[in-house]
Amino acid sequence: MLKTNARRWRHFYLDRLVQIFVYLAVLTVCAVFLWILVDLLRGGFAHLSWNFLIESPRDAGRAGGIGSILVSTMLILLVALGAALPLAWTTAALLAEYVPATSKFGMLVRYSLQVLAGVPSIVFGLFGNAFFSIYLGLGFSILSGGLTLACMLLPILVSTAEAGLRAVPDSYRLSAAALGMTRAATLIRLLLPIAAPALAAGLLLGIGRAVAETAALLFTSGYVDRMPGSLLDSGRALALHIFDLSMNVPGGDVPAYASALVLVAMLLCINIFAMQLVQSWQRRNTILE
Amino acid sequence: MIWSKYNIFFRLRLTDSLLRGILSMGAVISALVMLLIVIFLILESWSLLGRISPARFFTDTSWHPLEGAYHLMPMLAGTLYASTGALLLAIPLGIASALFIVYYASPRLAKWYKRLVELLAGIPSVVFGFWGLTTLVPLINQIHPPGASLLAAILILALMILPTITLTAYSALMAVPDEFLRNATALGLPRWGMIRGVAFPAARTGIVAGIILATGRAIGETMAVLMVAGNVVQYPDGLFDPIRTLASNIALEMAYAMGDHRAVLFVSGLLLMLMVMMLSGMAGWWGRGHRA
Numbered sequence: 001m002l003k004t005n006a007r008r009w010r011h012f013y014l015d016r017l018v019q020i021f022v023y024l025a026v027l028t029v030c031a032v033f034l035w036i037l038v039d040l041l042r043g044g045f046a047h048l049s050w051n052f053l054i055e056s057p058r059d060a061g062r063a064g065g066i067g068s069i070l071v072s073t074m075l076i077l078l079v080a081l082g083a084a085l086p087l088a089w090t091t092a093a094l095l096a097e098y099v100p101a102t103s104k105f106g107m108l109v110r111y112s113l114q115v116l117a118g119v120p121s122i123v124f125g126l127f128g129n130a131f132f133s134i135y136l137g138l139g140f141s142i143l144s145g146g147l148t149l150a151c152m153l154l155p156i157l158v159s160t161a162e163a164g165l166r167a168v169p170d171s172y173r174l175s176a177a178a179l180g181m182t183r184a185a186t187l188i189r190l191l192l193p194i195a196a197p198a199l200a201a202g203l204l205l206g207i208g209r210a211v212a213e214t215a216a217l218l219f220t221s222g223y224v225d226r227m228p229g230s231l232l233d234s235g236r237a238l239a240l241h242i243f244d245l246s247m248n249v250p251g252g253d254v255p256a257y258a259s260a261l262v263l264v265a266m267l268l269c270i271n272i273f274a275m276q277l278v279q280s281w282q283r284r285n286t287i288l289e
Numbered sequence: 290m291i292w293s294k295y296n297i298f299f300r301l302r303l304t305d306s307l308l309r310g311i312l313s314m315g316a317v318i319s320a321l322v323m324l325l326i327v328i329f330l331i332l333e334s335w336s337l338l339g340r341i342s343p344a345r346f347f348t349d350t351s352w353h354p355l356e357g358a359y360h361l362m363p364m365l366a367g368t369l370y371a372s373t374g375a376l377l378l379a380i381p382l383g384i385a386s387a388l389f390i391v392y393y394a395s396p397r398l399a400k401w402y403k404r405l406v407e408l409l410a411g412i413p414s415v416v417f418g419f420w421g422l423t424t425l426v427p428l429i430n431q432i433h434p435p436g437a438s439l440l441a442a443i444l445i446l447a448l449m450i451l452p453t454i455t456l457t458a459y460s461a462l463m464a465v466p467d468e469f470l471r472n473a474t475a476l477g478l479p480r481w482g483m484i485r486g487v488a489f490p491a492a493r494t495g496i497v498a499g500i501i502l503a504t505g506r507a508i509g510e511t512m513a514v515l516m517v518a519g520n521v522v523q524y525p526d527g528l529f530d531p532i533r534t535l536a537s538n539i540a541l542e543m544a545y546a547m548g549d550h551r552a553v554l555f556v557s558g559l560l561l562m563l564m565v566m567m568l569s570g571m572a573g574w575w576g577r578g579h580r581a
Contacts, residue, residue, distance in 0.1 A: 011479055011481075011482065012479070014479075014481055015479040015480055015481045015482070018480075018481040018484075019393065019480070019481075021381075021385060022385045022388050022389050022393055023389070023393070025381070025382045025385035025386060025389070026385065026386060026389045026394075026402060028382065029382065029386055029405075029406070029409070029451065030402075030405065032448065033405055033408075033409055035424075036412070036416075036417075036420050039420060039423070039424055040416070040420070043423070086315065087315050087318055087319050088315075088319070089315075090311060090312045090314070090315025090316065091312075091315050091316040091319040093312050094309075094312040094313060094315065094316045095316065098309060098312060098313075105316075108320060109316050109317075109319060109320045112319075112320045112322075112323040112324070113319065113320070113323075114569065114573075115323055115566055115569060116322060116323045116326075118502075118505050118509075118565045118566070118568070118569045119326065119509075119562055119565060120505075120508070120509025120510070120511065120536060120561055120562070120565060121509065121511065122509065122511040122536045122539050122540055122558065122561070123326070123330070123509070123558045123561055123562050124326075125539075125540075125543075126330065126333075126539065126543070126554070126555060126558045127325075127326045127329050127330065129543070130329045130330075130332070130333050130555070131325065131329050135329070151322050151326070154319055154322060158319065182304065182305050183305050183308070183309075184304050184305045184307075184308040187308070208411055211413070212411070212412075212413030212414070212415070213413075214413070214414065214415045214511075214512045215414075215511040215512050215536075215540060218540055218543070218544075219543050219544070239413055239415045240415075242415050242416065242419055243415050243418070243419075243512060243516070246418075246419050246422055246423070246516065247422075247515075247516060253423060256419060257419075257423075260415075260416050260419055260420075263413060263415075263416060264412060264413075264416055267411050267412065267413065268408060268411065270411075271407065271408060271411040272408075275404070275407065
């Protein structure tokens with residue numbers, strides 16, 4: 001009797017102990033997240049102004065703003081998306097609609113993308129430096145930085161687009177086939193428009209990944225903080241600007257805080273928007289089924 | 290997939306095969322990117338690998354690449370110490386977070402907390418590094434100088450891989466069939482008994498795969514670690530000693546590396562990639578083995 005009672009108490013206390021641990025863990029994570037946000041706000045909010053966003057940096061970034069850096073970031077992003085999107089979406093359409101999931105070719109493509117997704121970003125930087133900057137002779141330029149990023153974005157763009165296409169109910173394909181639509185017409189007129197929100201969400205995630213990247217751009221798009229004149233000019237991305245200000249520029253902390261604030265605000269907006277898109281799309285799909 | 294085999298619009302079948310050709314070309318190029326990366330890493334490191342034995346990376350006396358001493362071990366050790374420490378911290382916290390979302394929180398709270406973790410996943414590594422540099426390092430410096438240390442690297446890395454572990458564990462726990470949990474409750478198991486005895490074994494495959502994924506991220510992380518770890522090439526004696534990891538070594542020295550020095554950096558890039566590929570192979574093997 002005594003023994004079973006002791007056992008019951010032990011179970012009771014263990015249950016409580018685990019519960020307390022779980023709540024403590026959650027509180028810690030929340031606290032750290034808030035700590036980071038408050039730190040960034042306190043350090044950079046006062047420095048933030050319209051002029052900071054449009055002026056070019058002066059005195060290695062200690063004075064002036066981040067105008068030219070935002071332009072470089074956007075250009076790098078555009079190059080990366082321009083190269084990665086067509087490749088990623090054609091690959092996804094082929095994998096989802098044309099080849100069977102178990103075929104050799106499909107498995108090969110999927111496996112290579114899966115490995116690519118795990119490659120550390122600094123290795124992409126090494127490859128970009130060796131291939132785009134030196135072998136293709138693009139030098140330290142926005143073009144080579146953007147193309148390096150494009151390689152990095154491929155896996156995430158393909159996997160989100162493929163999942164989006166696969167989530168379209170089969171009844172659509174059946175109806176299209178019954179109507180005698182060609183596969184091309186089915187894909188372009190029917191499946192892609194339905195999957196568009198999923199493609200857009202993947203695109204937003206890709207943008208978020210690209211804007212946050214530093215290591216892959218270090219030796220490909222370079223350090224120059226002037227306003228870029230063409231795609232072959234070197235241009236400094238926003239994330240790289242934060243890195244440079246905090247590591248190499250004494251007294252660069254306040255503009256670094258402000259730049260970090262801009263970057264985090266941008267990414268939070270992109271991510272929240274992507275989440276909303278996915279959520280509303282899933283809701284619509286369950287209604288359609 | 291179901292398609293009508295014969296099409297009444299015969300001419301349109303030309304566009305069909307054309308489109309298929311375009312799509313295949315895109316897929317082939319995507320698959321070739323991986324091959325291209327491997328080829329260029331090997332090509333660039335071959336000028337060194339072809340001449341000296343790989344054993345020298347582990348037996349040389351020191352890391353003085355300009356004088357031809359290529360000892361990679363201290364940096365490999367730094368990578369391993371930092372990743373292991375981060376995993377030890379992030380695994381309990383991450384799994385506890387997932388448990389909170391699935392079993393402990395009210396639906397509303399769970400939704401908000403999941404959002405928060407997803408947003409944490411979106412914060413760029415350079416911002417984590419910057420925050421570590423301006424907040425954590427001075428704090429650690431007060432306890433035990435110099436501040437930029439293995440401990441700071443572990444803390445920042447743990448923060449960065451926590452969302453990965455939480456979100457994969459969350460989807461694995463959500464996939465546990467409801468009837469398992471109902472049966473456990475019917476048997477009178479307390480909540481922790483149900484989690485330990487039923488939910489964990491059922492979700493083990495997904496949770497472990499997530500941890501392996503997070504390990505890969507921790508090994509490859511460059512900028513955040515570079516900013517807080519102090520970057521001294523040495524075996525650390527304790528948590529408060531500065532370290533340098535393989536990945537941050539590449540970022541630090543690539544800017545001025547020439548000739549053999551450059552080649553040895555590509556060798557370490559190759560090494561990093563092999564480690565990550567081994568991990569993802571392990572994850573795939575583990576997933577297949579346990580699903581069957």
